[in-house]
Amino acid sequence: MAWASPSAFRLIFTASLLLALLDLCRGSTIGVCYGRNADDLPTPDKVVELVKEHNIKYLRIYDSNIQILKAFANSGVELVIGVPNSDLLAFSQFQSNVDTWLKNSVLPYYPATKITYITVGAEVTEDWNNNASALVVPAMQNVFTALKKAGLHKKIKVSSTHSLGVLSRSFPPSAGAFNSSYASFLRPMLEFLAENQSPFMVDIYPYYAYRDSPTNVSLDYALFQSSFEVIDPNTGLVYTNLFDAQIDAIYYALMALNFKTIKVMVTETGWPSKGSLKETAATPDNAQTYNTNLIRHVINDTGTPAKPGEELDVYIFSLFNENRKPGMESERNWGLFYPDGTSVYNLDFTGKGVTEMGSGGNATNSTGPTWCIASSTASEADLQNALNWACGPGNVDCTAIQPSQPCYEPETLISHASYAFNSYYQQNGATDVACSFGGAGVKVTKDPSKYSCVSLSSFVTYISFPHVFTSEQ
Structure with a gap:
C-alpha cells in the first residue's frame, strides 16, 4: 500500500477547507418567486429555459409541484419549495402524512433538483379564515423529522414566511416589536429556527407602505433613491431607504426576544408595473428602478445600518404577471415577464451592468442623445x-x-x-x-x-x- 506524503495530506485538507469556506461565504443572493395564479403561463420546461437565459440561479415556488421539480432537474437552479396553508392541518396532525409527502413528492427528484428550503405555511397571520398559525410549528417539526429520517435535515432548511404585519411596531426600526397576539406560536417558532439555524422569512413591500401612506413615505425613499436621511432617534443610525428600515425592524424585534443569532431572509419583495388609476406609482419605470436598486444593494453585501455587511438572501416577486390574482389591478402586474416570455422591463441580475427599459416600458432613446x-x-x-x-x-x-x-x-x-x-x-x-x-x-x-x-x-x-x-x- 502506498502512503501519501504529509504535503499531500496538507494539500487535500487545504482544498477541503477552501471549498467549505466558499460554501459558507457565498455572499448575498437574488432569487425570483415563481407564482402560478394564472391560466396563460408557459409550461415548466419553457420556464426553465427562460430562467437560465436570464441567469436566475434561485427560485421560489409555493408548493411541491411534481412537473416543476422534474423540469428543474440538473438545471443548477436552487429551489425553495412550499407547504401551502391548506395542507397545514394534515401536516401538523400526523407524522405519517409528512413522511409520505416527502417520499412521493420530494425525494424522487432530489438531489438532481436542488432544493434548499421548505417553507411551511405562508403569511399565516394574514389568513383570517382559519386558525392556521396554531398549526405551523407542529407542521414544521414534522417536516424536520421527516427530513432527519432521510438524512437531509442539514441540507434542506425548514422555515415559514411572514408578512410585515407580524410586527406591532416597525418605526423607528430600533423599536421593532412582534405583535403580542402572535406570541403563542411565534416564540416556539423562533426557538425552532434558532435551534436548527434556519432563517426568519419575511415578505417586505415598500410599495404598499408608499401606496397606503404617501404623505408619510416619500417615493424616492421607497425606491432606494432617497435624497434625504431618516435618523433613528434611539440609535442614531441613518436610513436612506425603507427596505433597510423594515429589515432592521425585524432584527430589533428578534433581539428584543433575545433571538440574536437568527438570520433574516426576504422571501418576497418587488414593485408592480401597472395599477389602477389610484395606484399612480405602479409603473414600469418605478418597478425597474426599485428592483435594479434592490439588486445592486443586495449583491454588494451592503447590509443594513444595524447589520452592516450582513449577507441577505432576497426573492423578487414575481416571475410572471398572474392574471387570476384577485384584488386591485396592481396585484396582477408584479411580473418581470409576460406569459410569452418577453420582459416587462429588463433587469441585470448580477447588479453590475447598466440596464435599459425593455418592451412595455419607457425605453431609453437609442437613436440619439438624451x-x-x-x-x-x-x-x-x-x-x-x-x-x-x-x-x-x-x-x-x-x-x-x-x-x-x-x-x-x-x-x-x-x-x-x-x-x-x-x-x-x-x-x-x-x-x-x-x-x-x-x-x-x-x-x-x-x-x-x-x-x-x-x-x-x-x-x-x-x-x-x-x-x-x-x-x-
Whole structure:
C-alpha cells in the first residue's frame, strides 16, 4: 500500500477547507418567486429555459409541484419549495402524512433538483379564515423529522414566511416589536429556527407602505433613491431607504426576544408595473428602478445600518404577471415577464451592468442623445432634496454651481438641479432609472444646453436659463 506524503495530506485538507469556506461565504443572493395564479403561463420546461437565459440561479415556488421539480432537474437552479396553508392541518396532525409527502413528492427528484428550503405555511397571520398559525410549528417539526429520517435535515432548511404585519411596531426600526397576539406560536417558532439555524422569512413591500401612506413615505425613499436621511432617534443610525428600515425592524424585534443569532431572509419583495388609476406609482419605470436598486444593494453585501455587511438572501416577486390574482389591478402586474416570455422591463441580475427599459416600458432613446433636466412640475422641496442627493451620495461634482463658479448664475433651483441631474444621468449610462430622482427629473431629446448650464460627458456649456422647461419639451 502506498502512503501519501504529509504535503499531500496538507494539500487535500487545504482544498477541503477552501471549498467549505466558499460554501459558507457565498455572499448575498437574488432569487425570483415563481407564482402560478394564472391560466396563460408557459409550461415548466419553457420556464426553465427562460430562467437560465436570464441567469436566475434561485427560485421560489409555493408548493411541491411534481412537473416543476422534474423540469428543474440538473438545471443548477436552487429551489425553495412550499407547504401551502391548506395542507397545514394534515401536516401538523400526523407524522405519517409528512413522511409520505416527502417520499412521493420530494425525494424522487432530489438531489438532481436542488432544493434548499421548505417553507411551511405562508403569511399565516394574514389568513383570517382559519386558525392556521396554531398549526405551523407542529407542521414544521414534522417536516424536520421527516427530513432527519432521510438524512437531509442539514441540507434542506425548514422555515415559514411572514408578512410585515407580524410586527406591532416597525418605526423607528430600533423599536421593532412582534405583535403580542402572535406570541403563542411565534416564540416556539423562533426557538425552532434558532435551534436548527434556519432563517426568519419575511415578505417586505415598500410599495404598499408608499401606496397606503404617501404623505408619510416619500417615493424616492421607497425606491432606494432617497435624497434625504431618516435618523433613528434611539440609535442614531441613518436610513436612506425603507427596505433597510423594515429589515432592521425585524432584527430589533428578534433581539428584543433575545433571538440574536437568527438570520433574516426576504422571501418576497418587488414593485408592480401597472395599477389602477389610484395606484399612480405602479409603473414600469418605478418597478425597474426599485428592483435594479434592490439588486445592486443586495449583491454588494451592503447590509443594513444595524447589520452592516450582513449577507441577505432576497426573492423578487414575481416571475410572471398572474392574471387570476384577485384584488386591485396592481396585484396582477408584479411580473418581470409576460406569459410569452418577453420582459416587462429588463433587469441585470448580477447588479453590475447598466440596464435599459425593455418592451412595455419607457425605453431609453437609442437613436440619439438624451439629457436629464429638472421637471417644472416638481415641488421646490423635492427638487432641493434631489439636488442634495445628486451632489452628495450621487457623487456628482457640483463645484460649477457653487457661488462665484461658472454655473452659479442664474441662481435658480431649477437651473442648479438640471445641471446636477444631467451630470448624474450622463455618468450612469443615460438610462431612465438615472433620470428618475423620485419624479423630479425629466428626460428630453432636445439639447437643453442653449437654455441652461448642463454638464455633458466631457465638457460643460455655460449659457443662461431664460425659461422653465415643461415635461412636454
